[in-house]
Amino acid sequence: MTALDLPVRTHPDERRQVASGNQEQRRRRRREYRLFALLVAPNLLVIAVFAYWPILYNAFLSLTDWNMIAARPTFVGLTNYANILTDPAFHKTLWITLVFTGLIVAGSLVIGLALALLFNQPLKGRGVVRTISFAPHILSGAAVATIWLFIFDPGYGLLRALIEPFGAEPPDWMNNSDWALPGLVIVYLWKNVGFTALIYLAGLQGLPKELDEAAAIDGAGTWTRFRRIKLPLLAPITFFLLITTVIGTFQAFDVIAVMTGGGPGDATTTLSWSIYNEGFQAFNAGRAATLSIIMFVILLIVTAVQARVMERRVHYK
Amino acid sequence: MSRLGTRPLQYVVLVGVAAIFLAPLYWLISTALKQPADIYQWPPAWWPHDLTWENFSLAWKAAPFDRFFLNSTIITVVGTAAKVANAVLTAYAFAYLRFPFKKVLFTLVLGAMMVPGHVTLLPNYLTVASLGWINTYAGLIVPGIGSAFATFLMRQHFLTLPSEVTDAAAVDGAGHLRTLWRVVLPMSQPMLITVVVITAVEEWNNFVWPLIVTNTADMRTLPVGLLILKDEEGLANWGTIMAGTLLVLAPMLLIFLVAQRYIVGGITQGALKG
Numbered sequence: 325m326t327a328l329d330l331p332v333r334t335h336p337d338e339r340r341q342v343a344s345g346n347q348e349q350r351r352r353r354r355r356e357y358r359l360f361a362l363l364v365a366p367n368l369l370v371i372a373v374f375a376y377w378p379i380l381y382n383a384f385l386s387l388t389d390w391n392m393i394a395a396r397p398t399f400v401g402l403t404n405y406a407n408i409l410t411d412p413a414f415h416k417t418l419w420i421t422l423v424f425t426g427l428i429v430a431g432s433l434v435i436g437l438a439l440a441l442l443f444n445q446p447l448k449g450r451g452v453v454r455t456i457s458f459a460p461h462i463l464s465g466a467a468v469a470t471i472w473l474f475i476f477d478p479g480y481g482l483l484r485a486l487i488e489p490f491g492a493e494p495p496d497w498m499n500n501s502d503w504a505l506p507g508l509v510i511v512y513l514w515k516n517v518g519f520t521a522l523i524y525l526a527g528l529q530g531l532p533k534e535l536d537e538a539a540a541i542d543g544a545g546t547w548t549r550f551r552r553i554k555l556p557l558l559a560p561i562t563f564f565l566l567i568t569t570v571i572g573t574f575q576a577f578d579v580i581a582v583m584t585g586g587g588p589g590d591a592t593t594t595l596s597w598s599i600y601n602e603g604f605q606a607f608n609a610g611r612a613a614t615l616s617i618i619m620f621v622i623l624l625i626v627t628a629v630q631a632r633v634m635e636r637r638v639h640y641k
Numbered sequence: 642m643s644r645l646g647t648r649p650l651q652y653v654v655l656v657g658v659a660a661i662f663l664a665p666l667y668w669l670i671s672t673a674l675k676q677p678a679d680i681y682q683w684p685p686a687w688w689p690h691d692l693t694w695e696n697f698s699l700a701w702k703a704a705p706f707d708r709f710f711l712n713s714t715i716i717t718v719v720g721t722a723a724k725v726a727n728a729v730l731t732a733y734a735f736a737y738l739r740f741p742f743k744k745v746l747f748t749l750v751l752g753a754m755m756v757p758g759h760v761t762l763l764p765n766y767l768t769v770a771s772l773g774w775i776n777t778y779a780g781l782i783v784p785g786i787g788s789a790f791a792t793f794l795m796r797q798h799f800l801t802l803p804s805e806v807t808d809a810a811a812v813d814g815a816g817h818l819r820t821l822w823r824v825v826l827p828m829s830q831p832m833l834i835t836v837v838v839i840t841a842v843e844e845w846n847n848f849v850w851p852l853i854v855t856n857t858a859d860m861r862t863l864p865v866g867l868l869i870l871k872d873e874e875g876l877a878n879w880g881t882i883m884a885g886t887l888l889v890l891a892p893m894l895l896i897f898l899v900a901q902r903y904i905v906g907g908i909t910q911g912a913l914k915g
Contacts, residue, residue: 356738359817363734367727368750370787375753378764385763392767439658445651453659455901460662462897462904464846466864467889470871471669474879482668485685518662519908526909575759578848582868596759603763604853616760623757 379620385613392609404614413590414598420505421594425573427509428516432569433562435513436520441550443521444528454525458518465515465578472511473498473583501591504584508592511579516572520565527561528554567630571623595619669890672883673697680880696884703873703881706888708859709866712781716851716862717844720782724840728788729833732795733821737807747796753789759849766853780854781862785844791836794907798832799825835907838900845893863889 386404388397408414443454460468475482476497484494497507531554539549577596580586586593586601593601595615603612671689672680673696679686700706734740735747765784766775774780802825810820826833851862861869870885897904 353739357740360734360738360740360743363730363738364740364746367731367787367792368746370727370783371750371753371789373768374765374784374787375756375761375789377768378761379756381764381767382760442651442654442658447648447651447655449659450655453655453662455905456659457662458901458905459666459894459897462842462846463893464848464864464867464889466846466848466867467886468665470867470882470886471665473871474672474883475665475668477879480681480683480685480879482664482685514662514665522905522909571757575757577759578846578864581848581852582871599759599762600849600853603766609763609767612763616763620757620760623760624755627755 382613382616388610390609404610428573429569431513432520435517439521440524460515461519469579469582501588504591673887696880699881700885704870709863713863720844721841723786728791731792736799835903
């Protein structure tokens with residue numbers, strides 16, 4: 325069997341039906357249709373109700389004012405959009421989301437790639453360390469956040485014990501509006517760079533060795549070979565990680581909920597937190613739905629860009 | 642690579658990296674086992690002087706952790722079973738059965754991956770409310786059992802299976818469900834384990850949905866219960882809070898130790914081929 329066979333794979337029944345048209349075959353085909361519908365229906369139903377319908381529902385709710393207690397929403401047209409898009413508090417939320425996302429994307433790409441390069445060296449124990457660094461990725465965000473809350477504790481936290489010997493005063497991380505966001509970024513990086521490193525490592529191990537060796541023979545140094553050969557060849561992986569990290573970070577919630585609750589003040593109020601806050605603490609369905617639509621559109625653009633770039637990559641390959 | 646001086650340095654960095662990722666977990670476990678006197682002293686006690694289980698019983702007293710544990714287990718087991726069943730059945734149908742407009746339907750399934758989960762929170766809450774499912778297991782589980790990514794992984798895998806085997810089964814008169822159960826699934830075991838483990842980890846760690854859809858302590862799950870414990874203890878009793886945190890993490894740490902190669906394999910595959 326070759327790879328070319330794959331897309332045209334059909335059920336053997338179909339292949340035997342060269343001379344079509346008799347009743348037996350039509351009955352068989354109908355049975356197959358019915359089985360298909362039966363197997364696919366539960367999944368499609370759940371997807372339709374809980375993934376696609378919410379988009380339409382959000383679009384509708386975003387045109388209304390509703391506290392979720394009144395019998396029905398009041399139609400207000402585009403008022404929510406007008407209010408939110410001109411609200412300085414929303415601009416700040418968007419800015420915080422972008423800073424938060426930017427720091428995490430940059431941090432996890434740079435640190436993840438550095439770790440992958442380290443794990444790619446022939447060192448004893450590198451496999452164990454790679455596994456250790458990946459472990460936080462599969463741990464509950466709420467639990468990880470709670471551990472770091474203790475580590476950041478200004479009185480008895482581990483970080484105080486590491487900072488004090490250098491004569492510096494530890495900040496009251498999560499209660500200080502200058503330090504809360506960087507604190508969250510540290511926790512997210514700790515939780516996720518092991519994942520980035522793992523993907524980069526798989527990429528590094530898939531690179532053709534010949535180019536690198538030829539460049540080394542030509543006298544190119546380690547840094548030049550990294551910058552001119554490895555980095556460009558890893559570009560598709562970097563791009564994939566960039567997109568997935570942006571999408572994931574935009575929806576970051578559990579760590580924020582446990583560590584800061586969007587505060588102090590609004591210092592860590594990201595778009596994801598404000599959707600929760602408007603919907604489930606202020607009970608303002610219209611505003612929560614509008615913010616949801618805004619997030620959906622932003623991430624849809626990000627995904628569309630990804631699709632375009634991936635398509636081009638395939639064509640030029 | 643040939644320079645000898647860099648190798649020892651690389652080992653130093655490697656050990657440093659291991660320390661950065663292990664230290665918080667060590668600190669969690671040792672604090673959970675420490676007496677309060679060891680926790681609230683400065684400089685800190687680097688290891689527990691007298692091991693104690695007291696923190697666990699305090700956590701148990703402060704919040705119904707047995708109930709949280711039960712709820713998390715039910716949701717993880719039932720949710721994973723339903724979601725993986727959906728993935729396998731849908732993948733089989735798309736890989737082996739004929740249907741009009743199959744391609745369009747498959748695009749619809751995959752398109753669900755483009756909908757960010759956070760955007761669906763409010764509408765799904767309202768849908769679940771209108772079904773009368775707030776604060777029920779159905780409300781906790783059902784919205785999450787639709788499967789797009791796992792369906793994609795399973796279907797891709799089914800398409801790599803040699804067609805002779807499934808053809809032979811069909812010629813032998815085995816029906817489709819029999820072929821799936823007896824032939825296709827056993828041949829897909831590693832991929833199936835990967836999908837089960839990744840799904841179970843997601844279900845167990847899920848936070849925002851159980852937070853929203855439950856409203857009494859007896860329906861909370863472990864991650865949400867942890868938030869309640871933290872708020873109740875008011876950050877004044879780290880031993881108790883760390884004991885509760887360890888209860889949330891321990892099962893996933895165990896699964897990770899046992900099945901990490903499946904998790905790692907599945908995640909790299911999803912990333913590089915997806």
